Amino acid sequence: MSADLDLEEELARTPLQRATLKRLFGYAAPHRRALALVMALEAVWVVSMLVEPAVVRGLVDGPLQRQPDGSFAAGAAATAAVLLGVFVVNVVLRAITTRWELRTSTRVGVKVIDRLRRDVFGHVQRLSMRYFDRTKQGRIIARVDRDVDNLEHLVFWGPILITMMLLSFTFGTITLVILNGKLALYLLAGVPLTWLLSRFFHRLGFPAYRRIRETHSAISAHVAETIQGVRVVQAFGQESREAGRLADLQRAYRGAVLHGARIAGAYLPSLGLVFQIVTVAILLAGAGPVARGEIPLGELIQFELMLGFILGPVEMLGGFYNECLVAGAAAERIFLLLDTEPEVVDRPDAVDPGRLRGHVVFDHVGFRYDPKATSARQLEDVSFEVAPGETIALVGPTGAGKTSVINLLARFYEPQVGEIRLDGHEIRDLKLEALHQQMGIVLQSSFLFDGTVLDNLRFAKPDLTPEQAAEGFDRLGCAHVLQQLPDGLLTSVGERGANLAEGERQIVCFVRAWLAEPSILILDEATSAVDTRTEALLLGALRRLTRRQTTVVIAHRLSTVREADRILVLEHGRVVEQGTHEQLLAGDGAYARLYAHYAA
Structure with a gap:
């Protein structure tokens, strides 16, 4: 097992490090203005939510309050209409702010994910060959693709939910304290319990979700390896063996997922239980004063509505907890890759020798x-x-x-x-x-990228014209090979050049090397993977190819x-x-x- 995998195993047994989150959110730093706009819009949304319980209280204690004779007070209808108008305006305002908030947050999220994926992909291309020798291809693909994808929900929704929770709790608690300090103490008593509960389940849950990511990565690596070697698998009749290996990996993955689900399944009901206890305690504590006429009914209703306004975002964040754990595990694996230094790098005083x-x-x-x-x-x-x-x-x-x-x-x-x-x-x-x-390199297993013949030749010279490409075939004595291709230079070679014969693929690689005008x-x-007739053609091209360089x-x-x-x-x-x-x-x-x- 490589040192990289050993480190992953060690990480899988530890809680999420704060440095990982700090580094992840560092990718959002260039978008401070947009995030500030999200926070401002969220503040407007929070204030608008504070208005609704006040409107309900105004209706209950005002226009809806009957006189001793059973009738409504004079002007009750007008007051109710004004309050309902405030309610409608508030709803419209909240809809507008929500729309702009989502657009801004999504735009920032897309840019962050794009930059992160480009960083990971670019870093992978700079890593030394020894890293690829010891790391399975499926693991690398999982990090560039799936692990980055798993950050999307956290990056897109995280700023909104975190801001919503902080502002709702702060503004809401201040309002409740001003409204009724005694009842607010019941809410504040539940805060440390909620914090301890969240911390406990976090320490249990994060290693579990790391294990989920690790077992899924192992499945990706096995599938990629099997597909690459499918000819060998079929030739030796080992389909059942490989299916059995996949079943073992699936079993480990299923166990990790169920373990994570058990933790999440215990956390959310526990959080909900704390909230219900707080809610019932406040109702019981407020019922007596209302019955005795010490506080109006509307105030208690406003208090309960405000309580839902405060605890709702916290509960939403709790529901978001699973995705945070998945994203945190993915982020650590991504940064583990980004922290892997290439072994072959330029010295500080390295020079460009010219030709x-x-x-x-x-x-x-x-x-x-x-x-x-x-x-x-x-x-x-x-x-x-x-x-x-x-x-x-x-x-x-x-x-x-x-x-x-x-x-x-x-x-x-x-x-x-x-x-x-x-x-x-x-x-x-x-x-x-x-x-x-x-340097020009032609290997035994000629590698062509999916695209046209011309696209592949442009790896040697990005500004290559079709005329120059055709000249390359002609100079190597292989013009007839190009003429035999169905669409000439625009022939699609397929993935890994699968649409071309082995000799045709190798000729394209020879021409690509010639067009690069290498010194070495x-x-x-x-020529080892072709028949003798194709070898004779390649040897003729080889004589022409080797005339002008080492x-x-x-x-x-x-x-x-x-x-x-x-x-x-x-x-x-x-x-x-x-x-x-x-x-x-x-x-x-x-x-x-x-x-x-x-x-x-």
């Missing part, structure tokens, strides 16, 4: 993918030099360290021992963006590397031989054995 000539030096390089491991390194004391414009090939058995060499050259990882130099610069002294802009070209098993080629098919200027043979992470194809064959060493095995 590289492609002079590469590996100087006693040692490397392992897990720096903390004690096993043998993937590369051990590797030294070689590549002249500008030279083509070298890396060959050797599986696990010899060939891909590790190009991973270091592309600076996806950094060596623990030795150094790599480009045009005399230590590679860590160069800006990553400047380095990657001058890396080809990692670029090229590093990895291939199991030795026919691909015969024309290299120099061949490096790796075994157990070390360079054991180097020379031309003819020289190495004549030497009767490791390369000769590989070639004999290949020819057989």
Whole structure:
């Protein structure tokens, strides 16, 4: 389990940290004016709500109060009409403020969520390869997508509900104290009980909702992995096994959800019970004075209505509690990701070297993918030099360290021992963006993004014209491949290039690399996944592609590397031989054995 997952497990056993909420609401800081408007509108709404109980009291103790002879007082109808008019105006005013309040709060919420999602997505793209090696794809997707989505209700409704509760309780309590201080004491007596109750259930509930998010993330990771490997699953008839694994994860998720529901199910009734006790206590305490004529009936009714006005928002916030817990758990997972530092970053004094000539030096390089491991390194004391414009090939058995060499050259990882130099610069002294802009990479599994052929070629050159793209196919001797596509450059390649044949996908990747005009070209098993006829086509393109820059080629098919200027043979992470194809064959060493095995 990675350190990242260990930290999630530790967090799952602890309550929500205040720093998380402070950091989350920090995303709303640029929208202070809009939030101030929300608070102002909410204040208007609260004041309008204070008017209604006063209107009811005015009606009960005024126009609706009968005289000793059973008749209504003179002018009662006019007074009632005025009070009802105030009531209607109040309702209209509240409707207008509510509309603008919701619009403003939603606008702020959308902007906050948008910024947060962009921050998370941008950070994921900057993370080093080692993070992706140890973290399941489904977990990452869950954070960028579902975890951010789970913050929407808190961000959209949180400011309104929190402001409503604070203002309602503050203004309402002041009004009740002024109205009848003795009865107000019953309300104030319930405040500490409500606070203790909320704190108790929060400490129980938050770890439970963290566990819900974690088990859901595990399900997402399993589904993503199974879909990616569906061919393997079907080929080995393991559908039942994978379904069983999903059932186990679902069982854990269901248990976590039910546990959270039990906590929430106990909290809301407990909160409601406290409110009912307070309400009944005030009614009992006020009934006697009303019966004795010490306070008017309208005052007690106003007091009870005000009580509902105060406790209603608190109860609404209690109902919102579940979503707050879900959002809090999601926020901690998001910030855990944002706090994960990339391992490969620019040094403070990193430079842009300008156009590289492609002079590469590996100087006693040692490397392992897990720096903390004690096993043998993937590369051990590797030294070689590549002249500008030279083509070298890396060959050797599986696990010899060939891909590790190009991973270091592309600076996806950094060596623990030795150094790599480009045009005399230590590679860590160069800006990553400047380095990657001058590298073209074609991998064994050709990756194309969903879109058209032209869209994918524009990854190499964003302002690429259709004419320039067509020229790329022509220069590599592959114009006929473009002509065979149903819509030419506008052909939709589908997700991962699924609409194209393997050879067509690889040709598009070759053209993309050529259009980038790289100083250093890396080809990692670029022809290994195609048939011999397509390989011949790709080799022709490869000859044209490697004429103008330094090229590093990895291939199991030795026919691909015969024309290299120099061949490096790796075994157990070390360079054991180097020379031309003819020289190495004549030497009767490791390369000769590989070639004999290949020819057989």
